[in-house]
Amino acid sequence: MIEILTQDFMVNALIGAVILSITAPILGMFVVSRRISLIGDTLSHFAFAGVAIGVFTNFFPFLTAISFSIIASLLLLKLMQSNTLNSDAVLAVFFSSTMAIGTVLLSLSEQVININEILFGSLLWITRTDLLYQGIVGLSIITIALFSYNKWFLISIDRDLSRINNTNVNFYDNLLLVLTSVLIVVSVRMVGVLLISSLLILPILIALQLTNNFRNTIFIAIVISLFCSLAGVTSSYYLSTHPSIIPPGGIIVIILSAVFTLVLLKNNLKLDNKFGSNF
Amino acid sequence: MTKILELEGINVIRNHNLILDNISLSIDDSDFLGLLGPSGSGKTTLLQVICGLLVPDTGKIKYPNKEKPKIGYLPQSIPSLPNSPATVMELIASGFNSKPFTNNNDQIVQLAKEMAIDHLLKTKVTQLSGGQRQIVFLVRALIDNPDMIVLDEPSSSIDTKTQSKIFQILANVNDKKIPVIFTTHDSFAVTNSANRIACINKKLDYHGSSKDFLSNKHLAEAYGYNVDVVSHHGHD
Numbered sequence: 001m002i003e004i005l006t007q008d009f010m011v012n013a014l015i016g017a018v019i020l021s022i023t024a025p026i027l028g029m030f031v032v033s034r035r036i037s038l039i040g041d042t043l044s045h046f047a048f049a050g051v052a053i054g055v056f057t058n059f060f061p062f063l064t065a066i067s068f069s070i071i072a073s074l075l076l077l078k079l080m081q082s083n084t085l086n087s088d089a090v091l092a093v094f095f096s097s098t099m100a101i102g103t104v105l106l107s108l109s110e111q112v113i114n115i116n117e118i119l120f121g122s123l124l125w126i127t128r129t130d131l132l133y134q135g136i137v138g139l140s141i142i143t144i145a146l147f148s149y150n151k152w153f154l155i156s157i158d159r160d161l162s163r164i165n166n167t168n169v170n171f172y173d174n175l176l177l178v179l180t181s182v183l184i185v186v187s188v189r190m191v192g193v194l195l196i197s198s199l200l201i202l203p204i205l206i207a208l209q210l211t212n213n214f215r216n217t218i219f220i221a222i223v224i225s226l227f228c229s230l231a232g233v234t235s236s237y238y239l240s241t242h243p244s245i246i247p248p249g250g251i252i253v254i255i256l257s258a259v260f261t262l263v264l265l266k267n268n269l270k271l272d273n274k275f276g277s278n279f
Numbered sequence: 280m281t282k283i284l285e286l287e288g289i290n291v292i293r294n295h296n297l298i299l300d301n302i303s304l305s306i307d308d309s310d311f312l313g314l315l316g317p318s319g320s321g322k323t324t325l326l327q328v329i330c331g332l333l334v335p336d337t338g339k340i341k342y343p344n345k346e347k348p349k350i351g352y353l354p355q356s357i358p359s360l361p362n363s364p365a366t367v368m369e370l371i372a373s374g375f376n377s378k379p380f381t382n383n384n385d386q387i388v389q390l391a392k393e394m395a396i397d398h399l400l401k402t403k404v405t406q407l408s409g410g411q412r413q414i415v416f417l418v419r420a421l422i423d424n425p426d427m428i429v430l431d432e433p434s435s436s437i438d439t440k441t442q443s444k445i446f447q448i449l450a451n452v453n454d455k456k457i458p459v460i461f462t463t464h465d466s467f468a469v470t471n472s473a474n475r476i477a478c479i480n481k482k483l484d485y486h487g488s489s490k491d492f493l494s495n496k497h498l499a500e501a502y503g504y505n506v507d508v509v510s511h512h513g514h515d
Contacts, residue, residue, distance in 0.1 A: 033363040154373045157358055164330050164352045165376055214365045
């Protein structure tokens with residue numbers, strides 16, 4: 001462990017993992033309780049297309065990714081709220097079309113890009129500037145979530161009840177999606193576009209099996225996410241052998257999925273025993 | 280009697296169909312108003328207009344006290360929150376319009392005791408029965424001292440015991456000069472509980488006291504076919 005801390009890029013990766021582990025479950029809780037878990041995948045594809053636009057035009061990919069993700073997520077929500085198409089159909093269209101835009105633009109680009117690093121993330125990518133962006137976004141998410149908690153909670157129960165309680169439902173929906181988009185963009189370097197949504201969803205799904213109320217679910221999910229992310233980043237360092245580098249995002253998601261399976265099995269066994277004893 | 284709300288010439292058109300046709304209605308603080316009518320008659324649409332969820336195409340909504348009344352609302356389909364670990368306590372707390380970080384737990388516990396649901400406060404909403412959920416959502420509607428209670432089909436899909444409990448709670452609320460408005464298909468529920476009845480079938484067919492309502496003519500208007508009122512042991 002001490003050896004890891006002597007490497008600057010590993011310290012950056014560990015700090016990045018801590019910030020992501022605290023912020024992703026906060027937004028993930030409201031995404032899961034709104035029953036739009038798949039939205040994280042679609043938003044991460046927006047980030048992919050946004051990065052590709054930046055690479056193709058040779059203009060700061062970070063800025064193009066943020067701008068494209070925000071605009072596309074607002075458009076996505078507008079279409080999901082209209083009655084012209086079902087939400088899942090809208091998600092499917094955006095999911096595939098933005099991936100297609102990204103793939104075509106990257107293949108047309110004159111720059112040499114390691115597409116694996118965009119898709120799956122890499123420890124070597126994370127810089128102090130990335131951490132600064134992640135820190136600013138993380139602090140903003142925590143502050144906004146503290147003040148929007150009641151509104152997001154109420155919207156997750158019922159949209160009409162929220163409107164009657166004088167809640168601007170559209171504003172809070174847009175806020176949730178924009179914050180999630182921005183978090184995804186600043187975390188892409190570490191986890192990659194294909195795996196980032198798992199960090200939003202899996203810690204919450206694990207915590208849901210362990211807790212009995214809404215607020216505690218967020219805290220437990222943060223603890224689980226911290227444990228799995230730090231374990232994933234550390235494992236990625238020790239398991240990588242030159243020249244092959246194991247992306248930390250992959251290991252983090254494998255650990256989260258393993259914990260989820262174990263907790264689910266344990267709870268199902270408990271249920272079986274409970275019903276078994278009654279017969 | 281203090282007027283809380285006045286509707287004047289409300290028309291609602293959806294997909295080129297007239298849903299509400301020139302509805303005028305006023306609501307006083309002593310009203311326990313039942314909106315009766317067949318399916319598709321526009322009862323829920325009228326409730327949406329009253330709650331401010333739907334802006335009518337023409338007509339006016341007036342608030343004699345200048346401010347829009349604070350409304351406690353019970354929806355027709357009570358959310359079951361399948362992906363949410365929210366407890367009854369958290370759900371009821373969401374009824375407050377208070378600022379973040381305000382602790383209202385004592386008020387919730389007190390009202391929950393009055394409504395005999397204090398034993399459910401730590402239970403997840405997903406673990407409640409349909410009737411329990413209905414009562415919990417009603418407590419949520421009452422928690423922030425509303426100026427008016429609005430309920431969409433509160434007697435549908437629950438047993439008669441829970442129905443009677445809900446209407447008893449609503450009667451107690453109405454005694455404190457808080458108007459109650461509810462929609463129903465059930466003429467028994469409406470005549471038993473409400474002190475005023477409005478029969479809606481796009482238009483306002485009847486509006487008056489519940490005592491005067493039980494006549495063949497008014498029931499036929501409410502249901503869209505002839506209904507006979509039969510006297511039984513001296514009661515209508």
